[in-house]
Amino acid sequence: MKVTVIGTGYVGLVSGTCLAEVGNDVLCLDVDAEKIRILEEGGVPIFEPGLQEMVRRNVAAGRLHFTTDVQRAVDHGTIQFIAVGTPPDEDGSADLKYVLAAARNIGRLMTDFKVVVDKSTVPVGTGAKVKAAIADELQKRGVEVPYSVVSNPEFLKEGAAVEDFMRPDRVVIGAEDEQAIFLMRALYAPFQRNHERLIVTDVKSAELTKYAANAMLATRISFMNELANLAEKLGADIEMVRQGIGSDPRIGYHFLYPGCGYGGSCFPKDVKALIKTAADDAGLGLKVLRAVEEANDAQKHVLTEKLKASFGDLAGRHFAVWGLAFKPNTDDMREAPSRELIADLFAAGATVTAYDPVAMDEAKRIFGDDARLRFAASPREALRDADALVIVTEWKEFRSPDFDAIKSDLKQPLIFDGRNLYDPKFVRGMGIDYFAIGR
């Protein structure tokens, strides 16, 4: 099939590449000329395991192309995926300007039947807005061209995005007409050879499903974070509690890890957007989600509080920070807890040497040339002259470090672990003071 993907970011590039991998003829469009230049020269502008090889393979096979040419993109695909960003507007609602700009481009230039697929995470009712925007452009041109608007929210996880797209748990298709459903079924058939994973719904239900999934996951995390804070005060160990409740199949082990707050490009903005949709479009206050958000905002400062409780005044202190990305296996730092921690430390007069296996370039872009933040070439190098080690992201390479080196390189043997990576007894047995979350 001929497929156009509008927006070549984490979702658009992974989706486009995986669709090419199974044989489709895919053209990825972006307004960011630099991104397209990197891709055309054989590079990949983001870090995502397995993506680079897959991009190369499909470009070489002639199935995957990149462009900034809107006319070419609209002409190319019978299926037009919209995978542009939907960042939070000032009031927390999802900003639809990129989605609607993409839709208008399609309406302005299309000459034959198109299935326009919303893959971006968009509030309930956006499908109708996309449909109206296209209709409006067609009307301005005085032409009638058939099209269908479908909602196909994306559930891939950064860090495992290729694997998630190639082997999805489910594919949700919100559509109202049979021809569009038929085409979407055919497009996704290669990704579900083992059993049917397609769930066909109406457009609004598909749109809400995406928010419901992220809101549920964010709720689990905030719930565990609050319980961890409680466990700490009561002298219980949240890790034991986690195992005790996770073993109940009604609860399960996934997303029960307490830590220093959730971040990323999705949970924070999607929780905000759902609260806003509920208030504006339904007159409902989502009390649980408001608490989830409040708890998470507080949790992002939990490491700072522990540092202050231990050191008192942080002015003049220097800290080693391991991990900048909002989670392992990505270079994405959108809403990352590391950003709040580093900002807190700067505000308190402290300095930082940070190490992250892939996100340091992104951190340099975010923090600019700030003398208070240095970068180390290895985890060990970051420890030098630091008053303590603070762990923010659970990269695999931090899981079994050389504790003797940590002890000898730090000014005093102190670890503040925002991801509960180690066994407290073991680390304390090594003569290191260890502060984790809820233990």
Ligand SMILES: NC(=O)c1ccc[n+]([C@@H]2O[C@H](COP(=O)([O-])OP(=O)(O)OC[C@H]3O[C@@H](n4cnc5c(N)ncnc54)[C@H](O)[C@@H]3O)[C@@H](O)[C@H]2O)c1
């Ligand atoms: N990142 C994730 O893990 C993830 C997972 C599921 C869903 N989503 C959703 O998918 C959407 C995209 O997220 P992302 O992380 O890929 O964003 P991103 O910022 O990485 O990529 C968006 C891209 O769209 C481009 N763009 C903007 N307007 C355009 C236009 N009119 N024409 C062509 N290109 C345009 C931008 O230049 C950018 O490259 C969001 O709605 C997000 O909530 C993201």
